Amino acid sequence: xxxxxxxxxxxxxxxxxxxxxxxxxxxxxxxxxxxxxxxxxxxxxxxxxxxxxxxxxxxxxxxxxxxxxxxxxxxxxxxxxxxxxxxxxxxxxxxxxxxxxxxxxxxxxxxxxxxxxxxxxxxxxxxxxxxxxxxxxxxxxxxxxxxxxxxxxxxxxxxxxxxxxxxxxxxxxxxxxxxxxxxxxxxxxxxxxxxxxxxxxxxxxxxxxxxxxxxxxxxxxxxxxxxxxxxxxxxxxxxxxxxxxxxxxxxxxxxxxxxxxxxxxxxxxxxxxxxxxxxxxxxxxxxxxxxxxxxxxxxxxxxxxxxxxxxxxxxxxxxxxxxxxxxxxxxxxxxxxxxxxxxxxxxxxxxxxxxxxxxxxxxxxxxxxxxxxxxxxxxxxxxxxxxxxxxxxxxxxxxxxxxxxxxxxxxxxxxxxxxxxxxxxxxxxxxxxxxxxxxxxxxxxxxxxxxxxxxxxxxxxxxxxxxxxxxxxxxx
Numbered sequence: 001x002x003x004x005x006x007x008x009x010x011x012x013x014x015x016x017x018x019x020x021x022x023x024x025x026x027x028x029x030x031x032x033x034x035x036x037x038x039x040x041x042x043x044x045x046x047x048x049x050x051x052x053x054x055x056x057x058x059x060x061x062x063x064x065x066x067x068x069x070x071x072x073x074x075x076x077x078x079x080x081x082x083x084x085x086x087x088x089x090x091x092x093x094x095x096x097x098x099x100x101x102x103x104x105x106x107x108x109x110x111x112x113x114x115x116x117x118x119x120x121x122x123x124x125x126x127x128x129x130x131x132x133x134x135x136x137x138x139x140x141x142x143x144x145x146x147x148x149x150x151x152x153x154x155x156x157x158x159x160x161x162x163x164x165x166x167x168x169x170x171x172x173x174x175x176x177x178x179x180x181x182x183x184x185x186x187x188x189x190x191x192x193x194x195x196x197x198x199x200x201x202x203x204x205x206x207x208x209x210x211x212x213x214x215x216x217x218x219x220x221x222x223x224x225x226x227x228x229x230x231x232x233x234x235x236x237x238x239x240x241x242x243x244x245x246x247x248x249x250x251x252x253x254x255x256x257x258x259x260x261x262x263x264x265x266x267x268x269x270x271x272x273x274x275x276x277x278x279x280x281x282x283x284x285x286x287x288x289x290x291x292x293x294x295x296x297x298x299x300x301x302x303x304x305x306x307x308x309x310x311x312x313x314x315x316x317x318x319x320x321x322x323x324x325x326x327x328x329x330x331x332x333x334x335x336x337x338x339x340x341x342x343x344x345x346x347x348x349x350x351x352x353x354x355x356x357x358x359x360x361x362x363x364x365x366x367x368x369x370x371x372x373x374x375x376x377x378x379x380x381x382x383x384x385x386x387x388x389x390x391x392x393x394x395x396x397x398x399x400x401x402x403x404x405x406x407x408x409x410x411x412x413x414x415x416x417x418x419x420x421x422x423x424x425x426x427x428x429x430x431x432x433x434x435x436x437x438x439x440x441x442x443x444x445x446x447x448x449x450x451x452x453x454x455x456x457x458x459x460x461x462x463x464x465x466x467x468x469x470x471x472x473x474x475x476x
Contacts, residue, residue: 005170009143010204010227013100014075017043019217019242020173020206022232023079023103023147026269031259033073035252036235040242043075043228048105050116051082051091065098068263077145079103081118085132089139096142101171103145104132107208109179120149120179123160130167137168147173147208150193161197172197173206173230186341195224206230212338214244236276238336246336250309253277257302270301278308280333285311407432 004013021036023045033044053060078099082088092102108119136144146169150157174197176189189209198205204227207220211231220229234241239252260270282289295301312334331337380386396405399415409432410419419433429438
């Protein structure tokens, strides 16, 4: 059958999905997708997968997509980050039998995407993107879709979207923020950009950004004219967002933990989800934050969640009639509700604590941050003598060929990998790396030279006729 395209693909394959859960690294795993689907999500994406790793690593494919067949987890779109047309298509061909479409990530604004040259950092390379989408559209049996961020200029964003549509993109998700809008510089998403894209293209469009409750979903659909609305942060803090409900946190936390028992995932994913669900409660009962961070097993995580439930129920019993939530929250802390990130002005008030973006920029420029990140602070607690000052780290001589640290005693002044190739090619020895190709070859040749001598029998003592004499003399 010819593959469906555009609106036919959206209405028939995706069931006209309007409520969509975003692709989230280490956060939109199978258990979370199933929880979201139970509470109103009509379409889910996998976490962003690295196309090159997906092609070369069978374990990566098994852990992220091939783990099990789950009929309830459809429709499903698999998202890849990639910057090479051939690699992107190879990965997509390996994934297409397990999903309903393949999405190309053109929206990730994080530093890792900049270093790897993918995500939003490809949005200026239109020729490359055209080749990637066109090749995928020609080779795949499922449609190819894209998730993008906007440019500051509306007209450039529109031309960008039209270029992707012309190349073969069958559905476009538009995050209404630029790649610079992240962390303390987040700011609101521009629905005006999204509306302009929707009016300019002939394919379905999903909107992403500013979604905290069901009212926001309905308002976005009306204001922009898009076919669906995607949620990330709002979904993480309240998986029942698309139902229009704000249940008690422990209700969804316990349901999620039951799904994890059935569909296991790394413990780090589980902890991260509970930190989001219990975010407001952990501001009140802060000692339990450390307990959750230190939990080593799923049982430990579930125990902390149960303790949080008991604390919340105690807080409820002490609640006075007419009392209102503290901290400007719409609901009491034990109710699922959105978390609003501080804006650029709010984020600049506390200048003593550098933002993650500032730390990343300092790292990129090669300067040493005076204030350590949380991860480095934890490492220093475990080892007080550990230093993160690059000037104090030992300097390693580089391999003459690949630039990796060379072996200190290598006769060729190479790293082990390059040394092994050269020693094998030249039949040489390198005692520094324990490589003895020449020695082994010489031993082998010497052994072969001895074989004819061993096969020749000594005069008068060999042959079958002499055997009885030898035996007879032994008996005598």
